[in-house]
Amino acid sequence: MSVPALIPFKPRNPKTRLSCVLELPEREKFAQMMLCDVVVAAREAGCEPFLLGTEPFSFNGLPVIVDPGGLNESINTYLEKNSGSLLIIMADVALASGPAIRRLITTKADMAIVPGTGGGTNAIYLSSADRFRVSYYGMSFEKHLRIAEECGLSCEVVDSFLIHTDIDEREDLVELLIHGKGMSSRYLHELGFVLSADKGRVRVVRDTSGTE
Secondary structure (H helix, E strand, O other), X not given: OOEEEEEEOOOXXXXXXXXXXXXXXXXXXXXXXXXXXXXXXXXXXXXXXXXXXXXOOOOOOOOEEEOOOOHHHXXXXXXXXXXXXXXXXXXXXXXXXXXXXXXXXOOOOOEEEEEOHHHOEEEEEEOOHHHOOOOOOOOXXXXXXXXXXXXXXXXXXXXXXXXXXXXXXXXXXXXXXXXXXXXXXXXXXXXXXXXXXXXXXXXXXXXXXXXX
């Protein structure tokens, strides 16, 4: 049986911290390209992805649950009503792969979790969704470990670079250009982004000469 994969997604004005290098229409398309990469990886792992958003929108025929509440409130409302297995994965983990996600959803524990950059949470697998509640923002990884303990759930922390790497800041684009093989990395190349070494540190620069 396939595992439902809940993907929170913000279609309007996403990735504001990338506004220093991407215009609004570019950010919106880039967010969609990353979402495509996550959806492909989830399906390769044997999951059935669906989207959770605060407003109606359509995306490649994927089911969409609309809930105007905040991220935590919306996800927890869904968890309360569903007792089966569930994967929660962020839409900006564009390096995610089918095998990496498969490793997560085949845990022997009650749940498995992948921390994100800076102490966040990029993916959670639950064998019984209604036994858990989420608390994103801030040090959510540590909070989720505490919640698992409070709920009496065994929890496996999965070490996965591909799911750990979320794309929020300009510096994160380096990893996507180096390791990415999907639509989002190709889009960055189309926009003229390349790697550049500056005093031994790799960063991204944008060459717009060939994109006009």
